[in-house]
Amino acid sequence: MELFAGMLAFLLALRVQGVNGQSVQMDPSKSGFVGDQVELRCIFVNSNPPVKISQVTWQKLLNGTKQNVAIANPALGVSVLPPFKERVGFKQAAVRYRPPSLEDTTIVFSNLQLSDEAAYICEYTTFPAGNRENMVNLTVFARPMTRMTLTSPTIVARAPKRKTTVATCISANGKPPSVIKWDTRLKGEASLQEYRNPNGTVTVRSNYVVIPSRETHKQKLTCIVMYRSERITESVVLNVQYEPEVKIEGFDGNWYLNRQNVQLTCRADANPPVTIYQWKLLNGSLPTNVEIKNNTLFFKGPVTYDLAGTYVCDATNSIGTRTGIVDVNITDLPINPTPENRNGSLEQPSTSAIIGGAVGGGLLLLLAAILLFMYMRRRQRTFKGDYSTKKHVFGNGYSKAGGLPAHPPIPKVLHYPDDSDDEKKPDQIGNTGGFEVSERNFDAESEDLKRPYFTVEEGESRDYEERTLAFQYDPQPEIADDMISQTDGSVISKKEWYV
Ligand SMILES: *[C@@H]1O[C@H](CO)[C@@H](O)[C@H](O)[C@H]1NC(C)=O
Ligand SMILES: *[C@@H]1O[C@H](CO)[C@@H](O)[C@H](O)[C@H]1NC(C)=O
Ligand SMILES: *[C@@H]1O[C@H](CO)[C@@H](O)[C@H](O)[C@H]1NC(C)=O
Numbered sequence: 001m002e003l004f005a006g007m008l009a010f011l012l013a014l015r016v017q018g019v020n021g022q023s024v025q026m027d028p029s030k031s032g033f034v035g036d037q038v039e040l041r042c043i044f045v046n047s048n049p050p051v052k053i054s055q056v057t058w059q060k061l062l063n064g065t066k067q068n069v070a071i072a073n074p075a076l077g078v079s080v081l082p083p084f085k086e087r088v089g090f091k092q093a094a095v096r097y098r099p100p101s102l103e104d105t106t107i108v109f110s111n112l113q114l115s116d117e118a119a120y121i122c123e124y125t126t127f128p129a130g131n132r133e134n135m136v137n138l139t140v141f142a143r144p145m146t147r148m149t150l151t152s153p154t155i156v157a158r159a160p161k162r163k164t165t166v167a168t169c170i171s172a173n174g175k176p177p178s179v180i181k182w183d184t185r186l187k188g189e190a191s192l193q194e195y196r197n198p199n200g201t202v203t204v205r206s207n208y209v210v211i212p213s214r215e216t217h218k219q220k221l222t223c224i225v226m227y228r229s230e231r232i233t234e235s236v237v238l239n240v241q242y243e244p245e246v247k248i249e250g251f252d253g254n255w256y257l258n259r260q261n262v263q264l265t266c267r268a269d270a271n272p273p274v275t276i277y278q279w280k281l282l283n284g285s286l287p288t289n290v291e292i293k294n295n296t297l298f299f300k301g302p303v304t305y306d307l308a309g310t311y312v313c314d315a316t317n318s319i320g321t322r323t324g325i326v327d328v329n330i331t332d333l334p335i336n337p338t339p340e341n342r343n344g345s346l347e348q349p350s351t352s353a354i355i356g357g358a359v360g361g362g363l364l365l366l367l368a369a370i371l372l373f374m375y376m377r378r379r380q381r382t383f384k385g386d387y388s389t390k391k392h393v394f395g396n397g398y399s400k401a402g403g404l405p406a407h408p409p410i411p412k413v414l415h416y417p418d419d420s421d422d423e424k425k426p427d428q429i430g431n432t433g434g435f436e437v438s439e440r441n442f443d444a445e446s447e448d449l450k451r452p453y454f455t456v457e458e459g460e461s462r463d464y465e466e467r468t469l470a471f472q473y474d475p476q477p478e479i480a481d482d483m484i485s486q487t488d489g490s491v492i493s494k495k496e497w498y499v
């Protein structure tokens, strides 16, 4: 750019010289910031024989109007006119000498003002050649004040949802005007206003507008102001307050009689955090054996029909109160999973599952057991099991949610001890992990439940507890004939099993 400007000046000078033999050399353009000091160069290139300089006049040209700035006269001396008197002077002291040297009449502007922006003419009056002049354009820049402000330190998300200006970015009194952009993941809109000041500067202002919500909380918002080649960024992180979003965890659809240690937990997402949790039972009062700790209802002792009802949790923060609801009903027997929901969640147990589990479960299991037994008999000579290698691992992931017991075990393999006289007598029941009730107790309590059970080696109950989250219902892969699949996904050799 400067090279180009220099070349232009040279060409201009050449042109002037070419015609007349004398030239006035100036920069074609010059710029500075408000408050800066700038030099406007003016060099007279004389010829041979030299002409006589009778006066040098600097003029400001604005809107087609010329205004004298400074004059240097070999006989009368130097004169700088108001309003430039304070801020303009000739650079070379030789201009003031008697006799002066007027070849270099460069002037210096100090404390540049916006109003100094204009074209400046440097005119040489000579004898006998007449006038020679050239011109420079002076541009004055004003650096803007840039700032970003949050509309308020915290924004409250309230219903009805409405658009809210969350941040404002201002680049004030800049010349040339800034460009404002936003960088954010927030879904919102930017508005833009430009205001032109009388002194030629421009104030650019942009508002960022979003609908405040839970999703906008903690989002980062960056304003990018581009002024000439500069890039200024400022960021804020939104703090959006919203009322609690509530759900009740802990009811897995499988609260059966005598189940132990059930609980309901009121989970709330809120900003600021929830200060009050209130539990209610619709159309009734909370059972007496319930203990409330923070946001959790602990039901002490075994499950009874009295626990059934609609539980309501009101969670309150400073923004508002929202309610979570869960319908708890009690079954008299555990619900077994059906193939459709074997993969874990029992959130919506199908009717068939409930009926199958509660009523027909026992019969179905018995049937399955007999079929399996017969099948085994056909495939092998004897079945002398050492069941210590058997592992039955059950679980559905509910224990993740607040350490609740998983739904009851799934009868995978039925087992009647060879030496048992009473084929209908149940063996032990596989318990569920995280459920801190000993299997023996459970057995004792469910002694009256005349249904077949299935085995878990007692010595493995610890091991078993650790595995409850890992149970897989996936169909067994094809395995070699002499391998027996285990419910934990592994296989063992028949030899090992049947020895
Ligand atoms: C100086 O400015 C005037 C008007 O603003 C323009 O016409 C002219 O071309 C400019 N000269 C140079 C050398 O940039
Ligand atoms: C220059 O002219 C424009 C209109 O042509 C006018 O608005 C402006 O005020 C003038 N500036 C000066 C310094 O006279
Ligand atoms: C230009 O005008 C604005 C508004 O009147 C003022 O705030 C600002 O300081 C001015 N800028 C300069 C460089 O004088």
Ligand SMILES: *[C@@H]1O[C@H](CO)[C@@H](O)[C@H](O)[C@H]1NC(C)=O
Binding pocket: 282, 283
């Ligand atoms: C609960 O009681 C209210 C009136 O107090 C009644 O309108 C509502 O039907 C009742 N709900 C149930 C499930 O009994």
Ligand SMILES: *[C@@H]1O[C@H](CO)[C@@H](O)[C@H](O)[C@H]1NC(C)=O
Binding pocket: 293, 294
């Ligand atoms: C529950 O409340 C007790 C005090 O009552 C407190 O020490 C504990 O941190 C709270 N737990 C949770 C998860 O809020």
Ligand SMILES: *[C@@H]1O[C@H](CO)[C@@H](O)[C@H](O)[C@H]1NC(C)=O
Binding pocket: 327, 328, 329, 330, 331, 354
């Ligand atoms: C439990 O309640 C749900 C809805 O509240 C209902 O669909 C389901 O049939 C009930 N189950 C029993 C066993 O009553």
Ligand SMILES: *[C@@H]1O[C@H](CO)[C@@H](O)[C@H](O)[C@H]1NC(C)=O
Binding pocket: 340, 343
């Ligand atoms: C069970 O879960 C696994 C992975 O968690 C998934 O690939 C598979 O499709 C699920 N099966 C059914 C029947 O939902």
